Amino acid sequence: MQAGEPGAPRVVALDGMGGDRAPDSVCEAAAAISRTTSIRLRVAGPQARLEPLLARFDADASRVEVIDCADAVPMHEDPRAALGRTRSSLARAVADVAEGRAEAVVSAGNTGALLLHAARAIPRLPGVRRAALAAVYPARPRPHNPDPFALLLDVGANVACEPADLVGFATMGSAYAARISKVEQPSVGLLNIGEEPAKGDALLREAHALLAASPGLRFVGNVEGKDVPLGVVDVVVCPGVLGNVVLKLLESLGEVVLARGEALFHERADWRLGRWLLRGGLAKLSDFFDYASYGGAPILGLERIVLKAHGRSHARALENAIKVAAKAVRDDVCGAIAAGLDAAGRVGVREGRPA
């Protein structure tokens, strides 16, 4: 059967050399997925390195294929320079999806390079002005959404945004959250300096007006910095610089609080004993706030599913990312995004004016 046929197993391409722990982490994740799911994997990277690793991790060879290539994009290379590396594992995995041999791609590699390669190789969905990078982050569970996660976008793909771009982010984020978190109508908030519609700069004020005039969205208005980790809304939209700073701040949240705790908890003997008894709970708390362990950041707005896993991803996080990618294909997230944008377009927001 061809990749993408109904009923066929999902096919996911992997950047075998992407991530701080690659290729080991990628091969370990691919092996686990091959043994425990029906997902088929195509792993890009040097065959001579990947095949022994896959064998070592006991991969089911009938479900894992290696796309042989010699080059790799360094984690901190300038993304524009990386765009020339067409024989890199990253480029080959993206090409695999673009050319229909796989239905989704997962990479823990260089974020900027993945964005540029994906944007060049994979067409945008109709109605998409700009693709966006979205981050799934742990938040307080909400009454209508028991999933303790929320979505933040854009987190850095778009440093310069126009008001209509933020409506696009809201529409794409809602469609993704609805399919992946199974929330009927995800609530959307615009990240700003206060709740009143007139708050913020011209971009945010105009975006507020456009979002409020978008009937397809459950827009609840502006949200503030404190509302992000509290999970006040399912989808937080913002320009890329703001989202990137917020995401990286969230990523250090648990580490900062717990490091201060470690310093404090040694001050008294009873606290030291308490800390020792609680060590498993503190480790679990630390894990909860370890963003690197979650499923990955989707690039939304392209005709294929592209998932960026955290550069620090262990095999477990990559396994999650592969499962999320397969689920996104199965649940037709791209189709849902296109439908949402089409509905939004019909009321005029694509032209940058409220309906």
Next chain:
Amino acid sequence: MQAGEPGAPRVVALDGMGGDRAPDSVCEAAAAISRTTSIRLRVAGPQARLEPLLARFDADASRVEVIDCADAVPMHEDPRAALGRTRSSLARAVADVAEGRAEAVVSAGNTGALLLHAARAIPRLPGVRRAALAAVYPARPRPHNPDPFALLLDVGANVACEPADLVGFATMGSAYAARISKVEQPSVGLLNIGEEPAKGDALLREAHALLAASPGLRFVGNVEGKDVPLGVVDVVVCPGVLGNVVLKLLESLGEVVLARGEALFHERADWRLGRWLLRGGLAKLSDFFDYASYGGAPILGLERIVLKAHGRSHARALENAIKVAAKAVRDDVCGAIAAGLDAAGRVGVREGRPA
């Protein structure tokens, strides 16, 4: 002696009705300061309410004077509407400083109203393009600065900024940190999406070039969201929308992590016991991340010291803010800022071009 004479006790004006816990919190703080320091206080608010409170908290009447006024700015009133309230405790406390009867003003009231009243009544220092609101926040102690605090500005006074404004923020923030935290040459970072100078939008790229060309600053380059709570630099500069979102996110940091901990720590009997033994340490950890308990946010760039205390301030936080305000007067923070801006101006950054 007149307010401001060398050797005279410092004179601080207080907005007696500003803050969620006013006027009790303000009177309690004023009373404590009057008994334990030589600072003289002028508290604006309705005499009939404030005097009995001051007496109840055992204020030294020789050091506390009430500025009688009937009106108060509601905490959530639109700042432009509040600008009309010239007989409010906030406006009267600001006027007291503007007209030389006090040397600094502290308010836990409506932030926007304080910014507008202060900007109207108090002249800007020479060379200041825009006054900025700075926040002092708890960070990891740094090798060259054992003070576990850092400064973030602007946190919302300026929603639209130009590159040269960010140089102004850096210069004013450095002068404040040098005087208040006693760091010889505070390090300055520009909040951005990555460390490379070319990262970010046009505003951030141009600001980076200007900051790098400012010889009076110890500019270390771009810093990222994760670096803010880690205390990688002494002074973090950013446009107001970004700073406001970051500050509010930081404010909910401890609460979010510890609330998740509370949910987790009840899962097992040994964890429950550990948590009970550690309860004092956890409370202390929670206090450390309670931003409302710190000294207050200075408005930098005016000819007088204006300090915004957190709206949730207890008496203890207001006491801290009053002491910081008196210290800022004693250490001539305004003079240091003017000198810093003068030096920066001489190398051309005031014109928005690198030297």
